[in-house]
Amino acid sequence: MPALEAAPSVHQTVVSDRREPVSGIVILGCQAPALAHATRPGQFVMVVPPGGERTGAALGVYEAGGERVSLMIAAVGPRTRELAGLAPGARLDMLGPLGNGFDLDALAQRGPTGSAEVALLAGGVGLAPLLLAARGLLERGAGVRLYYGARTGSALVDAESFAALGVAVELSTDDGSRGYHGFVTDLFAASGRVPTALAACGPSPMLRAVARAAQRLGVRAQLSLEETFACGVGACWGCVVPLERASAQAPPFPPPAPGETRDYVHARICKEGPVFWADELRW
Amino acid sequence: MSDAATAARPDLSVALGALRLRLPTLMGSGCYGSGSEYAAFVELSEIGGVVLKSVTRLPRLGNPAPRLVTTPSGLLNAIGLQNPGIDAYLANDVPGFADRPCAVVGSVAGFSVDDYAEVTRRLAARGEIDAIELNISCPNVGSEGETFACDPGLAARATRAAREATRKPLIVKLSPNVTDIAPIARAVEAAGADALAVVNTVRGMAIDVDRQVPRLGNVSGGLSGPAIRPIAVLAVWEVARSVRVPIVGGGGIETARDALEFILAGASAVSIGTANFTDPRAPLNVAAGIRDYLAARGAATLREIVGAANPGYLGAR
Numbered sequence: 001m002p003a004l005e006a007a008p009s010v011h012q013t014v015v016s017d018r019r020e021p022v023s024g025i026v027i028l029g030c031q032a033p034a035l036a037h038a039t040r041p042g043q044f045v046m047v048v049p050p051g052g053e054r055t056g057a058a059l060g061v062y063e064a065g066g067e068r069v070s071l072m073i074a075a076v077g078p079r080t081r082e083l084a085g086l087a088p089g090a091r092l093d094m095l096g097p098l099g100n101g102f103d104l105d106a107l108a109q110r111g112p113t114g115s116a117e118v119a120l121l122a123g124g125v126g127l128a129p130l131l132l133a134a135r136g137l138l139e140r141g142a143g144v145r146l147y148y149g150a151r152t153g154s155a156l157v158d159a160e161s162f163a164a165l166g167v168a169v170e171l172s173t174d175d176g177s178r179g180y181h182g183f184v185t186d187l188f189a190a191s192g193r194v195p196t197a198l199a200a201c202g203p204s205p206m207l208r209a210v211a212r213a214a215q216r217l218g219v220r221a222q223l224s225l226e227e228t229f230a231c232g233v234g235a236c237w238g239c240v241v242p243l244e245r246a247s248a249q250a251p252p253f254p255p256p257a258p259g260e261t262r263d264y265v266h267a268r269i270c271k272e273g274p275v276f277w278a279d280e281l282r283w
Numbered sequence: 284m285s286d287a288a289t290a291a292r293p294d295l296s297v298a299l300g301a302l303r304l305r306l307p308t309l310m311g312s313g314c315y316g317s318g319s320e321y322a323a324f325v326e327l328s329e330i331g332g333v334v335l336k337s338v339t340r341l342p343r344l345g346n347p348a349p350r351l352v353t354t355p356s357g358l359l360n361a362i363g364l365q366n367p368g369i370d371a372y373l374a375n376d377v378p379g380f381a382d383r384p385c386a387v388v389g390s391v392a393g394f395s396v397d398d399y400a401e402v403t404r405r406l407a408a409r410g411e412i413d414a415i416e417l418n419i420s421c422p423n424v425g426s427e428g429e430t431f432a433c434d435p436g437l438a439a440r441a442t443r444a445a446r447e448a449t450r451k452p453l454i455v456k457l458s459p460n461v462t463d464i465a466p467i468a469r470a471v472e473a474a475g476a477d478a479l480a481v482v483n484t485v486r487g488m489a490i491d492v493d494r495q496v497p498r499l500g501n502v503s504g505g506l507s508g509p510a511i512r513p514i515a516v517l518a519v520w521e522v523a524r525s526v527r528v529p530i531v532g533g534g535g536i537e538t539a540r541d542a543l544e545f546i547l548a549g550a551s552a553v554s555i556g557t558a559n560f561t562d563p564r565a566p567l568n569v570a571a572g573i574r575d576y577l578a579a580r581g582a583a584t585l586r587e588i589v590g591a592a593n594p595g596y597l598g599a600r
Contacts, residue, residue: 008323010564048562056561095324095563228351230358230560233324235316237336237362238351254342254371262344266365 008096008233011035011045015090016068021157025125026073026084030092033067038097041104041132042224042275045071045096046232051082058229058270060129060201061097072128072157098232099274100249102133102199102222108140111196116142119195120167121184121210123202124150127158129224133199134167145170145195149184149206153177185209195219198278202226211278221278227269234271242282243267249276293577294584295570297331297551299529300477302414302452304386304552306331307573307585308542308566311533311556312390312416312456313337313362314507317376318383324563329570331552332386334480337418338406339391340398342368346423347500352489356535357510358557359487361423361501364392369402373409380411387411388454391445392418393431400444407449417445417476420458420483422505432458432483435470446475454531456480457522459511464518465525472526480531480554482518485511507557509535516544523549524595537565539572546573546585547592 017029035045039061046056057079063070075084086092110116118137120130127148134144144165149172150156156178159169171179172187180187185206198221200210207223214221227239242264243250249272253265264282267273297307308331315321318333327333345365352359366372380387389412393399399417407415419441420432431437442455455471457464459482468479484505489498497503515534522530532545533554542553558565573585582588590596 010324093562228349228353230351230360230557231314231316231320232560233316233320233563235320236314236351236360236560237345237365238360240345240348240350240365242348252367252371252375253344254367256342258341260342260344264344266345266348 008098011094011096013092013094015086015088015092017088018086022154024075025155025157026075027062027070027158028073028083028086029068029070031067032069032094035094035096036064036067036069039064039069040097040101041136042101042129043097043099044129044274045094046098046229047071047083048093048095049079049082050086050090050092056095056232057083058232060224062128062131064132072125074125095232099270100272102224102275104133104136104140107197107199107222108137108142109196116197117195118142118144118197118199119188119193120144120146121188121198121200121202122146122148123184123206124155126200126202126224126226129201130199131161134162134165138165138167145193147172147184147188149173149187151175183209185213189213197221200224208283211281214278222275223278223281224275225269225273229270232270234268237266237268239269240266241269241273241276243272243276244280244282247277247280249273249280293574293582295574297529297585299414299454299531299552300452302386302477304331306570307552308570309334309388309531309552309554310559310566311554312418314556314559317380318385318387319379321559321563325567328384330385330566332388332413333383334388334416334554335380335390336366337364337390337392337421338366338369338372338402339364339393340369340402342366342371349498349500352498352504354489354506355510357506357508358560359489359499359504359506360484361499361504363423363501364421369405373405377409377411386413388414388416390416390418392421393441396440396444399441400448403445404448407451412451414452414454415445415449416454416456416480417441418456420456422458422460422484422486422503423501429458429460432467433461435466438467439470439474442471442474442476452477454478454480456483457518458483459514459518460486465521468522468525472528476528478529478531479522479526480533481522481550482515482534485514507535509537511535512541512544516548519545519550520548520593523590523593524597527597527599529598536569537561539569539576542569542573543576546589549590549593549596549598551586551589551598
């Protein structure tokens with residue numbers, strides 16, 4: 001059997017199924033065999049908006065298996081509302097898979113006790129890229145616990161998909177309407193557990209809190225960053241984050257110019273990321 | 284394809300000075316990387332050429348994030364000319380531009396006349412580079428970068444310096460952020476430009492009302508996308524009445540009909556940038572649509588409709 005092309009390409013997909021577990025959050029399944037085969041946990045796609053909006057939408061791949069990928073879409077703006085409204089049978093073109101994805105081998109490394117216990121922290125639809133990560137970590141023999149937070153209970157979706165894999169799930173809401181009352185990073189701190197590694201996806205303030213928590217615990221964390229993308233393919237340099245020059249992910253860049261005091265490089269979130277080691281970011 | 288169909292296939296080729304393009308679609312500087320970023324999605328042989336991201340004499344880390352804001356029908360950016368500087372660029376990047384199946388136009392930015400001369404000389408000397416675009420109109424590097432495009436005398440000095448540094452085709456990219464673009468276009472033409480790119484982004488900003496701060500790390504940025512198309516079409520119209528050198532028209536082109544507005548105003552070729560972010564197949568659709576338009580009107584070449592809507596068009600056809 002010829003190997004399927006793993007390089008990114010344009011995929012002309014058809015929406016196969018649509019689920020709206022809670023109002024405003026839609027899980028859109030698409031028939032996309034080559035993409036399903038090629039996608040690694042934590043990678044994303046750029047969706048070509050059917051209505052011709054100005055820029056495509058970057059979405060983390062939620063599920064990928066067989067001939068199907070799915071995307072988790074929070075309908076918050078005109079672009080995402082349009083995508084969330086697509087019905088089965090609709091055509092949807094996407095570029096992908098894009099970005100680096102999680103380094104699951106590194107996350108699944110065993111700690112001093114001989115086992116690997118990975119904590120996944122999700123904020124809102126930052127949950128999306130963590131499902132494939134959870135599966136991959138379990139396959140590598142790691143224990144996985146999901147800390148999943150949202151503004152309110154009705155925005156917590158699909159935790160059962162994680163539980164079905166054998167992932168322990170703990171929930172939090174900002175308003176206390178379900179689970180722990182507070183941020184997901186507070187829930188994690190309150191648990192008192194010290195995992196062997198952390199992986200997280202969500203809004204930037206949450207990821208910064210995860211980075212601080214990881215530093216306190218002396219545990220490394222991989223963060224999947226969210227940012228506005230224009231191209232999504234590394235061409236425009238619009239989505240950068242300051243990254244330690246010594247990072248293995250740092251794009252090549254000459255030493256600081258005369259008079260230049262900033263000793264870091266700007267890495268593209270869409271290309272060198274979206275997943276970075278928390279302790280290598282200079283944000 | 285039959286001989287008859289081949290014969291009826293309109294010729295879209297254009298000449299910008301000595302730069303021959305098989306297709307009139309150039310990918311806008313800064314929007315297309317070096318081309319390789321899009322090679323997975325598009326056959327580069329189906330675009331006219333790529334204008335590379337601008338390079339400066341010294342490395343530049345670029346502006347702090349956020350660098351992008353989407354606005355109605357537009358995209359604000361303030362990248363700040365992030366690039367490794369000409370030394371590292373020549374050593375590490377330029378060798379990879381060989382074998383591109385489309386034209387490769389190097390883009391030179393600078394902060395002094397000497398910068399433009401030196402970077403142009405060194406970049407144009409490389410066989411991988413088919414032509415030079417002089418970026419005298421970047422709005423995102425303080426007042427320094429765009430000053431050149433906003434003053435006819437300075438624009439001419441930068442152009443003349445680059446002209447003396449290379450015999451390769453020289454395109455100079457003008458700014459829309461001026462009171463009157465015509466005298467600047469004339470000064471740049473007189474200083475030896477082979478073609479003019481019209482226009483760079485329009486200055487703008489956006490404010491985060493919740494946090495009460497500017498949304499771009501650089502405070503202000505350059506607006507692209509369909510929001511600026513009418514501004515850009517008028518700029519091409521006015522420049523086409525002022526100079527005889529060919530014009531590369533651009534600003535918010537997404538479709539063939541958008542591109543035709545620029546061509547009918549007097550552009551010989553078009554620049555496509557932001558539209559690639561929506562769909563990388565946009566330039567292919569533009570070229571195909573232009574071909575259909577010409578065929579439907581019995582036109583054999585694109586050249587014969589350049590400036591057709593503009594009674595004051597001075598250029599050649």
